[in-house]
Amino acid sequence: xxxxxxxxxxxxxxxxxxxxxxxxxxxxxxxxxxxxxxxxxxxxxxxxxxxxxxxxxxxxxxxxxxxxxxxxxxxxxxxxxxxxxxxxxxxxxxxxxxxxxxxxxxxxxxxxxxxxxxxxxxxxxxxxxxxxxxxxxxxxxxxxxxxxxxxxxxxxxxxxxxxxxxxxxxxxxxxxxxxxxxxxxxxxxxxxxxxxxxxxxxxxxxxxxxxxxxxxxxxxxxxxxxxxxxxxxxxxxxxxxxxxxxxxxxxxxxxxxxxxxxxxxx
Amino acid sequence: xxxxxxxxxxxxxxxxxxxxxxxxxxxxxxxxxxxxxxxxxxxxxxxxxxxxxxxxxxxxxxxxxxxxxxxxxxxxxxxxxxxxxxxxxxxxxxxxxxxxxxxxxxxxxxxxxxxxxxxxxxxxxxxxxxxxxxxxxxxxxxxxxxxxxxxxxxxxxxxxxxxxxxxxxxxxxxxxxxxxxxxxxxxxxxxxxxxxxxxxxxxxxxxxxxxxxxxxxxxxxxxxxxxxxxxxxxxxxxxxxxxxxxxxxxxxxxxxxxxxxxxxxxxxxxxxxxxxxxxxxxxxxxxxxxxxxxxxxxxxxxxxxxxxxxxxxxxxxxxxxxxxxxxxxxxxxxxxxxxxxxxxxxxxxxxxxxxxxxxxxxxxxxxxxxxxxxxxxxxxxxxxxxxxxxxxxxxxxxxxxxxxxxxxxxxxxxxxxxxxxxxxxxxxxxxxxxxxxx
Ligand code: SF4
Ligand code: SF4
Numbered sequence: 001x002x003x004x005x006x007x008x009x010x011x012x013x014x015x016x017x018x019x020x021x022x023x024x025x026x027x028x029x030x031x032x033x034x035x036x037x038x039x040x041x042x043x044x045x046x047x048x049x050x051x052x053x054x055x056x057x058x059x060x061x062x063x064x065x066x067x068x069x070x071x072x073x074x075x076x077x078x079x080x081x082x083x084x085x086x087x088x089x090x091x092x093x094x095x096x097x098x099x100x101x102x103x104x105x106x107x108x109x110x111x112x113x114x115x116x117x118x119x120x121x122x123x124x125x126x127x128x129x130x131x132x133x134x135x136x137x138x139x140x141x142x143x144x145x146x147x148x149x150x151x152x153x154x155x156x157x158x159x160x161x162x163x164x165x166x167x168x169x170x171x172x173x174x175x176x177x178x179x180x181x182x183x184x185x186x187x188x189x190x191x192x193x194x195x196x197x198x199x200x201x202x203x204x205x206x207x208x209x210x211x212x213x214x215x216x217x218x219x220x221x222x223x224x225x226x227x228x229x230x231x232x233x234x235x236x237x238x239x240x241x242x243x244x245x246x247x248x249x250x251x252x253x254x255x256x257x258x259x260x261x262x263x264x265x266x
Numbered sequence: 267x268x269x270x271x272x273x274x275x276x277x278x279x280x281x282x283x284x285x286x287x288x289x290x291x292x293x294x295x296x297x298x299x300x301x302x303x304x305x306x307x308x309x310x311x312x313x314x315x316x317x318x319x320x321x322x323x324x325x326x327x328x329x330x331x332x333x334x335x336x337x338x339x340x341x342x343x344x345x346x347x348x349x350x351x352x353x354x355x356x357x358x359x360x361x362x363x364x365x366x367x368x369x370x371x372x373x374x375x376x377x378x379x380x381x382x383x384x385x386x387x388x389x390x391x392x393x394x395x396x397x398x399x400x401x402x403x404x405x406x407x408x409x410x411x412x413x414x415x416x417x418x419x420x421x422x423x424x425x426x427x428x429x430x431x432x433x434x435x436x437x438x439x440x441x442x443x444x445x446x447x448x449x450x451x452x453x454x455x456x457x458x459x460x461x462x463x464x465x466x467x468x469x470x471x472x473x474x475x476x477x478x479x480x481x482x483x484x485x486x487x488x489x490x491x492x493x494x495x496x497x498x499x500x501x502x503x504x505x506x507x508x509x510x511x512x513x514x515x516x517x518x519x520x521x522x523x524x525x526x527x528x529x530x531x532x533x534x535x536x537x538x539x540x541x542x543x544x545x546x547x548x549x550x551x552x553x554x555x556x557x558x559x560x561x562x563x564x565x566x567x568x569x570x571x572x573x574x575x576x577x578x579x580x581x582x583x584x585x586x587x588x589x590x591x592x593x594x595x596x597x598x599x600x601x602x603x604x605x606x607x608x609x610x611x612x613x614x615x616x617x618x619x620x621x622x623x624x625x626x627x628x629x630x631x632x633x634x635x636x637x638x639x640x641x642x643x644x645x646x647x648x649x650x651x652x653x654x655x656x657x658x659x660x661x662x663x664x665x666x667x668x669x670x671x672x673x674x675x676x677x678x679x680x681x682x683x684x685x686x687x688x689x690x691x692x693x694x695x696x697x698x699x700x701x702x703x704x
Contacts, residue, residue: 003697003700005697022696022699024687024688024689026699027687027691027695027696027697027698027699028687028689028691028695028696033699036699036700037699040700052697052700053696054696054697054700055693055694055696055697057686057696058682058686058687058693059682059686059687059688061682063678063682063688064678064679064682065522066522066639066658066661067661067665067671067675067678067679068555068658068661068662068663068664068665068666068671069662069665069666069679070525070528070554070555070662070666071528071532071666072679072682072683074524074525074528074529074532075532075535075536075683076682076686078532078533078536078538079536082538101518101520101521105517105518105520105521106521106522106524109524109526110524110529151520151638151639151640151641151642152520155519155520155640155641155642155644155645156518156519156520156521156641157518157520158518182645183327183582183642183645185584185587185640185642186584186638186640186642188584188638189638190638190639190640191637191638191639191640192675192678193638194688195674195675195677195678195688196635196672196674196675196678197672197674198588198590198636199585199590199591199592199632199635199636200589200590200591200632201585201588201589201590201636202588202589203588203589204588205584205585205587205588205638207588208584208587208588209584
C-alpha cells in the first residue's frame with residue numbers, strides 16, 4: 001500500500017477525493033501512528049482515493065492558540081490555508097479532534113472553507129453505507145469496552161454518537177464511565193497542557209480519568225483522539241494496568257475487524 | 267388613610283429611584299468593556315432565552331436542585347401578580363383591589379399563590395440545609411467564604427420571611443373576615459391560611475388588624491428592600507439571566523474567537539496581500555488579549571454580573587476536581603469584583619484613575635495555566651456563561667504581551683514555528699509513518 005501525497009497527485013493533474021489530515025501526533029507519535037496506519041488501511045479497503053500532505057502539512061496552530069499565542073496560530077492557519085487552497089482541497093478527514101475543530105470551526109474566519117470530518121464520523125458513514133464490512137463478532141469483540149469522549153469532539157462539536165455507533169457495529173458492549181457524553185471528563189491534554197507539566201494539585205487529570213475508566217471493568221478503553229490516547233495510556237501505566245487493559249483508537253478497532261474479503265473496493 | 271398612602275408612595279419612589287440608580291451604574295460598568303458586535307441568528311438567541319432563562323433547561327441536568335429552584339423561580343414570577351395588587355392597594359388606599367372584579371376566581375388565585383409560598387419556604391429551607399448542614403461540595407470552595415456565603419444565606423432567609431409574612435397577612439385577613447370586621451370583606455377561603463385563620467379568631471380584632479397591617483407593610487417593605495439588595499448580590503441573575511442567554515455565543519464551544527485586529531499584521535508579516543474582507547481596524551487594541559476588565563468584551567462583563575455563583579462549572583472542571591487552584595466560578599466572581607472596584611473608583615473620581623491594579627491581581631497565572639479548555643464549565647453553566655472565554659483572553663495577554671510563558675510552552679511555540687509541529691521533529695519526517703506501511 002502506497003499513500004500518495006497531494007503534491008504527487010497534483011503533478012499528475014489529479015486531485016484526491018479526500019485529504020487525510022494526519023496531524024502532528026499521528027505523524028510523529030508512535031502510538032498515534034497506529035491510528036494513522038489503521039485509517040490508511042480502512043480507506044484503501046474501502047477504495048477511497050485519499051492522499052496526505054506529508055511535509056506540506058503543518059501544525060494547525062491549535063496548541064499555540066489555546067496557550068494564548070494568537071499570532072502563531074494565525075501564521076500557521078494562513079500557511080495551511082494557503083496550501084489547502086492551492087491544491088483545491090475540499091474534503092478533509094482528520095484523526096485528531098483538535099485539528100478537526102481548528103480546520104472546521106476556526107479556519108473559515110481566515111478564508112479556509114472545507115468539508116471537515118472526524119474519522120469516527122467518516123468511518124461510521126463507511127460502515128453504514130456498507131463500504132467496509134466487518135468481521136463477525138469475536139469473543140474479544142463481545143467484551144465490554146468503555147468510550148472516552150474527547151472534549152473537542154463531544155462538547156466542542158456534539159459528536160457523541162458516531163464513535164459509539166461504531167463500537168456497537170463491532171458488537172462490543174459499551175459500559176459508560178461515571179462522566180460521559182456532555183459530562184465527559186477531560187484527559188488533561190487539551191489547552192496546550194500536553195506540552196507542559198500540570199499545575200500543582202492532588203492528582204493528575206489523566207490519572208483521575210483513567211481511574212474512572214478502570215472502574216467500568218472494561219478491558220478496552222476506546223478513544224478517538226491521539227492525545228486522549230496517550231494520556232489514558234500513561235494513566236494505565238501509573239495504575240500498573242497497562243498489561244491487562246488496553247487503550248485503542250476507534251480506527252484501530254475497526255481496522256482489526258475488517259472482513260478479509262471486502263464486499264466493495266479492495 | 268391618606269398618610270399611609272403618602273408614606274407608601276414615598277417608599278415606592280425611593281426604592282425605585284435607588285434601584286434604577288444602581289442599575290444604571292451596573293450598566294455603565296458593563297459598557298466599560300470592549301465593544302463587540304453581536305452577529306448571528308436572532309431567532310436562535312430568543313430560543314436560548316426561552317429555553318435557558320425562562321425554561322430553566324440547563325438546570326435540569328441536576329434534578330433535585332432544579333425542582334427546588336423551579337419552585338422559587340415560579341414563586342418569584344407568579345407572586346409578582348400579587349405584589350401588583352399590593353402596590354395598587356398601597357397607592358390607592360384600597361384593600362384587595364382586584365377582589366370585586368374577579369370575585370369567583372379570587373380565592374383560587376390567592377390559594378395558588380399560597381401553595382407556591384409554601385413550596386418556596388420548603389425549597390429555601392432545603393437549600394439552606396444543603397448549603398450549611400449537608401455541605402454540598404460545590405458550595406465549599408475557597409471562593410465561597412465570607413460574603414458569597416452570607417449573600418446566599420441572606421437571600422434564602424429573606425425569601426422565607428417574605429413568604430411567611432404573606433401567609434400571616436392572609437391568615438389574619440381571613441380571621442378578620444370571619445369576624446365581619448371593618449372593611450375586611452369576605453374573599454372566600456384560601457387553601458393554606460384558612461385553617462390558620464380559624465385558630466387566630468381568638469385574638470382580639472385590634473391585634474388582628476395590627477397583625478394584618480403589620481405583615482402587609484413588612485411584606486411590601488421587604489420586597490422593596492429585596493429589590494435594592496439585588497444589584498449588590500449574585501441574585502441579580504434573576505434579571506440578567508435573560509439578556510445573558512440572549513447575548514451568549516452561538517458558536518461551537520470549542521471555537522476560539524479570532525483576534526481580527528492582528529490579522530492584517532500577520533498577513534503582511536507573511537508576505538500575503540491585504541485581504542479586503544479584513545480591513546485594518548479603526549483603532550488598534552490597547553492590549554493583546556485582556557489585562558484588565560476594560561480589555562474584555564462587554565459580553566464577558568455582562569456574564570460576570572449574571573453569574574449565580576452556583577459552582578456547577580467548578581464542580582465539572584477537571585482542573586478543580588484534581589485539586590488545582592483553578593475554579594471557573596472564581597474567574598467570574600473575580601471579574602465582577604474587579605469591575606465593581608473600578609466602578610467605585612469612577613464614582614469617587616468622576617473617571618477611572620489608575621489604581622495600579624488589574625484583573626491579574628485577582629486571577630493568578632497558576633489558575634489560568636491550569637485550564638485544559640475542555641469546555642465543561644461552558645456546558646454546565648445554566649445561564650450560558652463562558653468562564654473559558656475570559657481565561658483565554660487573559661492567557662493571550664500573558665503570552666503575547668506580558669511574555670510570561672512557561673518555558674515548555676516557549677519551546678513548543680518555537681518548535682511549531684520552526685518545524686511546523688509542537689515537537690522537534692523535522693517536517694520531512696512527517697510522511698514517514700506512511701512509507702513504513704506494509
Ligand atoms: S474549560 Fe478550563 S475552566 Fe472550564 S472546566 Fe475546562 S479546565 Fe475548567
Ligand atoms: S459561571 Fe455559570 S455555572 Fe459557574 S457559578 Fe456562575 S452561573 Fe454557575
